[in-house]
Amino acid sequence: MKTNLLKFTCGFALLAATPGGWAQSNLILNGNFATGNFQDWNENNMRVSSLFKGIAPPGTDIFYAATGNLGALMQTINTMAGTEYTLSFLSNNNVDNIGGVISGLIDGSPLFTADPIYLTTAGSWEQQTYNFTATADTTAVELDLNFLYAEGYGYITDISVVAAAPVPEPSTLALAGLGGLGMWWQIRRRK
Numbered sequence: 001m002k003t004n005l006l007k008f009t010c011g012f013a014l015l016a017a018t019p020g021g022w023a024q025s026n027l028i029l030n031g032n033f034a035t036g037n038f039q040d041w042n043e044n045n046m047r048v049s050s051l052f053k054g055i056a057p058p059g060t061d062i063f064y065a066a067t068g069n070l071g072a073l074m075q076t077i078n079t080m081a082g083t084e085y086t087l088s089f090l091s092n093n094n095v096d097n098i099g100g101v102i103s104g105l106i107d108g109s110p111l112f113t114a115d116p117i118y119l120t121t122a123g124s125w126e127q128q129t130y131n132f133t134a135t136a137d138t139t140a141v142e143l144d145l146n147f148l149y150a151e152g153y154g155y156i157t158d159i160s161v162v163a164a165a166p167v168p169e170p171s172t173l174a175l176a177g178l179g180g181l182g183m184w185w186q187i188r189r190r191k
Helices: 002-017 170-190
Strands: 042-044 047-049 064-067 070-078 084-093 101-106 109-113 126-133 138-146 154-163
Touching: 064 070, 070 154, 084 101, 084 138, 101 126, 109 126, 138 154
Parallel strands: none
Antiparallel strands: 042 070, 047 064, 064 154, 070 138, 084 126, 084 154, 101 109, 101 138
């Protein structure tokens, strides 16, 4: 009985202390516009499309958001104050020119302004990634696409916000060490 309890305790300690043992989930809802509309989003001057101006969605996606104007996408997500998050998305344009600019705001404060989108092969999707630290239990994420004066259209999809990879705290490492020590002791006892 004691042996089974010890095995369970050691196994649980090792499992609980495994960094990155839990899958990171996307806090953005409908980030690839799979619903075919702006469900879960607030938007301004944007459209959902599956093939617009010759641009196909990336990978297995069916839809993306597009604008040829001053467009914006906004969504409020649940976060944890003090936690670092990663915002990422795919962007594209349909004309080989120094096109529009995409900028991001977190709770109304600028997070980034991307260099003007210039893809030498129109129709290529470009991954963009930015980090921020949440200051409250909810965070307003806004992505602005300024293509008003560009010759073409801007596109965005696969928008995600996930918690950055956690750094193990000393207590986590101690718990892992305790679990490892218990397993070592159990094996030694059997011999």
